[in-house]
Amino acid sequence: MAQTFTVQDAEELAVVERGGFVESRHAGSAIVLSPAGDVVTRLGDPDATILPRSSLKPLQAVAVVTAGAALEGEHLALATASHAGTDRHVALVRDVLSAAGLTEDHLACPASRPSDTATRDAMVREHLEPAAIRHNCSGKHAAMLAACVATGWDVAGYLDPAHPLQTHIREVVERLTGEKIAATVIDGCGAPVHALPLASLARGIHRIGTSSERSPFALHRVAGALVRAVRENPWVIDGPGGGDTMAIERFGVFSKLGAEGVQIMVAPDGTTVALKMLDGSLRAAPLVALQLLANAGALPPNEVADAAAHPSFAVQGGGREVGRIRATV
Template identity: 40%
Template sequence: MPSPAMPASPQSAAPANAAASAARLPKHEPLAFQTRNGMVESVHYGSLVATAPGGRTLLSAGEPRAPFYPRSSLKPLQSVAMVRAGLDLPADLLALTAASHSGAARHLDGASRILELHGLTPAALENSTDLPYGVREREEWLRGGGRPTQLAQNCSGKHAAMAATCVINGWPVQGYLDPSHPLQQLVAETVTELTGEEPAGISTDGCGTPLFALTLAGMARAFGRLASADLPDGMFDGGAAAAESPEAAVAHSMRRHPEMVAGEGRDVTELMRLLPGALAKDGFEGIQLVGLPDGRAVAVKISDGGDRARMPVTVRALEALDVDTSALAGIATGAVLGGGRPVGLLQAADFPFLSPTDDVL
């Protein structure tokens, strides 16, 4: 019997593998750095883009055209699709459908309310199980003897809404995460419409939801559309049906209830509280989206997938757009401690922005 073929040695395989890897790697740029006693200790690379209404590029760094997975920053777009399909919830619960919540009592109770309003129980949820995402919420949950559940997982508001949307439309609840399910087909169409681009690939998010590879430019366009969607004065009575558009209903609910979109102590909640009219959503792997009421938007991707550089870079980009970010000082940098006292700073780099006047991504 012949011997099995031996793998190539690392030395002989390295050049080909390195070339193949280099061809796939986005051309990220240094966007943030951390110092300790005046010395640069860490550097975070990434890409970003800021767009005007219609898609014109206002600012960019790195490679904003490179496809990436937006992860949970897709949730507001998924919520728009559900409102288009007839989902009509009070504003706090609609905000929860777009949330990566911390797992506080208000979040778990809200997800349960969405289910109950549509004759469902947590057994209808098809997301993965987890402990609450927030540190304090997780510790409290564990002290009470809690275990990983689908309701505690940070996407349970979205999943409760997906199951509810199926009930509203007479679609099968079981299997609502299948890409061929009518709900997911509608989500895919809505994402394509709002971003203005076809997905470069499809995968599965951590919670089990279909996930689309898009560009930072496309996601910025979508958030600009949501944040600038008009809601006529006096027409919002707490339900999506009164809104002028599903985009306006989702954006209004998130801005009105930022505590439902993330949670206490979370920077996304703080940004929406401190910057009136801003629409913000983060995502795993270093992603941040912010839409402004005038239709401009910022999209950030930190290449190492870490969380700490995401908000300082976002605040720096907003500042470059001449947005008054003075109220955001508390989330624009991070203290570096030595022996319990500040000895350095995590901050956005003074990265070189490209400022084209007529580039449409």
Template identity: 40%
Template sequence: MAGAVPMVEVWRGGMAESRHRGHAVICDATGAVVRAWGEPDAVILPRSSVKMIQALPLVESGAADAAGLGSEELALACASHEGAPMHVARVAAWLDRLGLAEADLRCGAQPTRDRAERKRMLIAGEVPCQLHNNCSGKHAGFLTLSRHLGGGPDYNDTAHPVQRAVRAAFEDVTGMNSPRYGVDGCSAPNFATTMHGLARAMAFFAVARPDAPDARPRAAARLVAAMLAHPDLVAGEGRACTELMRAMDGKVAVKTGAEGVFVAILPARRLGVAVKIEDGATRASEAAIVGLLAHLGVLDRDHPAARKRLGDPIRNWRGIETGEIRLAEGFA
């Protein structure tokens, strides 16, 4: 990926064993770049880091209110949850209130990431379904919007009213036309943007207010508030998004995406942050976002949730310290 710079290193035996290169951009309330590493104009697929953008039409259209959705459902619409019982039950209840069922989803079945639930299901001989998919909340949101708009069942199609609305919102908050799209793991289209566009979108969410005169920033403010109120629904126990939001006392919203993407929304600082690791490594994107949030003064580098991703030693199966993950020199 042209213009990527060293961001995260893995050290062992007194040498850098692995190096992860990438891009990072911080934008202010005007959408201007405050600081950048790598190439701000690099075009990426933001994957699940933009679920809050994909949920904007759900709220701003009035569909969420018409369906009686609360903050828990809005948090799930932004979530990459682990398919734990708390997530599955809530999405199932949401669909039931709409008169819909698991079969109406278009995200595909996925095994739960919750260890206790996976063990229970194996013993019981149960197979995973679409409710366990980490994107089932987003898809429940798509179904809710589709019903409100009078759309057909294939809401993942780029020509469907749902995805047309998502693309319009995406291009508005990123400040640019999307040059292409890819199909995500959940079968929904994932629109591409630049690193600058992604950070600009997060800054839009950071400055959004519930009393704004326009529907879009009001919707953005509600979605951020839902994420901050329910970090356990956005991801799950042991997951980076949940643990980091808790570590920052519900003042900063963060969201991971597949293939090394991570974003942050900082309302108090009126900043948006975007990270992309070019080799797609999650360990590097988590370390990089921790480094940036600490650099911006909103995350304590010594908090256990931070040290778990950047600072704690790497240990082998006997508990022997073998190495560490570091930020590359010159980054954050």
């Protein structure tokens, strides 16, 4: 059976402290690339294969645009988002579908309630049912459907790994990462997700994060436009209080989480980090990524320290802060 790295191959990346007592430890693997793409830091086993989950979305977004999806600005950022399902996010999804002559009935992602608490509570009060358009991957799905319409591919079965769209996405992923896909499985939203070494994911994200919109190559122009769209619209990529939104707003990074403890981040100078928490927890992942970028000289250490003091990294006891989640890299 294919599998990721083992406990023995992992390295401690963060701890959880409660009243001065180290209560939990998060171990994993991480890799940092310089602006030129050279390896700066290796922790654990970054050559091990992982499932990038939603951290693969930037590569999928580049693929759907090169396949014909005409997306710009907020709508382009939405293609790589794991959004909170707010009404603003839903409006963007409907924009993309409407422009393609489609409706939310064409979405094949599961019906879901939004992760945004206020929006979810409002839906419950109004007796609204879960909906596919509220799923955090609905932006990616809408972009995939838009690419199918633009290229003339059948919108039915667009999630089938054998569908022409998914074949194109797989080819773009391999081109950007320089790696043959090790395995393809089904993600939580129903779309194919491709297993890759963590180091290869880092290379692909580095190529996206350092691409120029003035490049002579269309793939790089699209990647450059995607990075700008995300940095200019951090609310789209995640949502209120989200780790990606916070990191983009505060540091101007290109940031994308993935389920089961995956995080990628590119600093404005091109320094890139990719990490995987072995226990699947995301609670420390953005903090560790920011700290690794600071260690590499890509972000100001004092500003990263300020971000580490954010309430989202606090440990609560009796209704007050009694500890912190702390990066140990």
